[in-house]
Amino acid sequence: MQANLTSQLEVIDRRKEEIDKAHVKQVQALEKIAGLSADDAKKQLVEALKAESKTEAMQFIKETMDEAKLTASKEAKKIVIQTIQRVATEHAIENAVTVFHIDNDEVKGRVIGREGRNIRALEAATGIEIIVDDTPEAIILSGFDPVRRELARLALHQLVSDGRIHPARIEEVVAKVKRQLDEEIIETGKRTAIDLGIHGLAPELIRVVGRMKYRSSYGQNLLQHSREVANLCALMAAELGLNVKLAKRAGLLHDIGKVAEEDTELPHAIAGMKMAERAKENPEVINAIGAHHDEIEMTSILSPIIQVCDAISGARPGARREIVEQYMKRLKEMENVAQSYKGVEKAFAIQAGRELRVIVESSKLDDKATEQLSFDIANKIQTEMTYPGQVKVTVIRETRAVNYAK
Numbered sequence: 414m415q416a417n418l419t420s421q422l423e424v425i426d427r428r429k430e431e432i433d434k435a436h437v438k439q440v441q442a443l444e445k446i447a448g449l450s451a452d453d454a455k456k457q458l459v460e461a462l463k464a465e466s467k468t469e470a471m472q473f474i475k476e477t478m479d480e481a482k483l484t485a486s487k488e489a490k491k492i493v494i495q496t497i498q499r500v501a502t503e504h505a506i507e508n509a510v511t512v513f514h515i516d517n518d519e520v521k522g523r524v525i526g527r528e529g530r531n532i533r534a535l536e537a538a539t540g541i542e543i544i545v546d547d548t549p550e551a552i553i554l555s556g557f558d559p560v561r562r563e564l565a566r567l568a569l570h571q572l573v574s575d576g577r578i579h580p581a582r583i584e585e586v587v588a589k590v591k592r593q594l595d596e597e598i599i600e601t602g603k604r605t606a607i608d609l610g611i612h613g614l615a616p617e618l619i620r621v622v623g624r625m626k627y628r629s630s631y632g633q634n635l636l637q638h639s640r641e642v643a644n645l646c647a648l649m650a651a652e653l654g655l656n657v658k659l660a661k662r663a664g665l666l667h668d669i670g671k672v673a674e675e676d677t678e679l680p681h682a683i684a685g686m687k688m689a690e691r692a693k694e695n696p697e698v699i700n701a702i703g704a705h706h707d708e709i710e711m712t713s714i715l716s717p718i719i720q721v722c723d724a725i726s727g728a729r730p731g732a733r734r735e736i737v738e739q740y741m742k743r744l745k746e747m748e749n750v751a752q753s754y755k756g757v758e759k760a761f762a763i764q765a766g767r768e769l770r771v772i773v774e775s776s777k778l779d780d781k782a783t784e785q786l787s788f789d790i791a792n793k794i795q796t797e798m799t800y801p802g803q804v805k806v807t808v809i810r811e812t813r814a815v816n817y818a819k
Contacts, residue, residue, distance in 0.1 A: 512552075512553060515550050535565070535568070540561050541555065541558075543569075560627050563627050567594065568583070571589075622665065628672050639666075642665070642667060642722045646663060667719050671685075682708050704716040748762050754790065756777040758774050769790070771809065772810075773809070775810050
């Protein structure tokens with residue numbers, strides 16, 4: 414039995430040797446046919462797999478990035494919409510309302526008239542909604558067109574001063590004030606062009622420049638802003654050896670799209686560019702107007718100069734003012750956010766609302782908790798409040814030992 418098993422093992426070993434030899438011969442034959450050694454073939458296979466894997470990985474990365482871009486676009490739109498919902502009301506109140514002050518509230522009855530006929534006639538003639546409510550010694554003029562609001566304000570001033578308020582008189586006064594306002598707009602446009610040394614402006618552009626006087630952007634008067642930009646552009650152009658007059662012209666006209674008389678769905682830069690094209694302005698000026706917010710490609714060296722000067726004028730401290738009530742409200746809200754946390758003793762908004770100083774009770778909070786409190790307050794202000802720039806949150810924890818020598 415033992416001898417039988419031994420002979421079978423010998424047979425198996427011999428067959429294994431034969432198979433190994435046959436395998437070696439086969440590999441040698443394949444190498445001879447392919448002209449490659451086994452190691453070279455392995456290397457080629459590895460390289461091929463690497464290239465294939467890299468291609469697949471790049472494709473996966475591209476698909477992931479495309480998906481991320483799509484998601485990011487949706488998220489960005491959502492954030493913008495939420496921001497509009499939060500700030501639109503305050504912005505509308507600031508930019509769509511004019512307050513007409515009166516000496517006493519008896520005037521309100523005369524403005525309204527019998528069964529409201531006077532106020533209806535005034536609204537029909539000016540296109541502005543007139544709000545007569547409980548606001549003491551004030552009548553609210555509401556509308557998105559600042560020139561129409563000014564028309565209503567001037568007409569109301571003449572009617573109240575004269576004392577004769579009835580529908581026929583209202584129509585007469587509004588027509589007269591409208592003529593005067595049109596003349597003043599043209600005169601303002603001409604005077605601005607002369608002051609800046611700009612010549613040859615088309616009549617329609619002179620009128621548009623005059624309308625800027627009655628338009629504000631973020632609390633900054635648009636005509637004053639455009640004059641600032643024009644002067645800054647002239648300085649930059651002079652330093653760079655460019656055409657100073659052309660730069661000043663483009664600076665003055667860069668925001669004309671904001672005071673377009675016809676309704677348009679175009680961005681104000683594109684609307685202004687179209688107006689300049691109709692007035693046959695210089696091509697460099699046209700491109701500078703259209704490109705100052707990157708809506709179109711910049712093809713002139715003037716375009717980036719206008720863009721930079723526009724940003725400089727808007728960023729000037731004090732250029733864009735806020736309504737005092739809104740400013741005070743924001744400071745109070747900032748202090749209330751800090752005081753809503755336990756352990757806070759006092760909170761002060763300083764540096765015009767750019768810094769919040771928080772004093773905490775040392776017995777209730779340790780150093781680690783103080784650091785966490787600073788982070789929490791800053792995070793809450795960032796997520797719940799609307800403010801320009803950034804707010805520095807400083808939390809102060811101190812221990813005082815007080816004794817008296819008698």
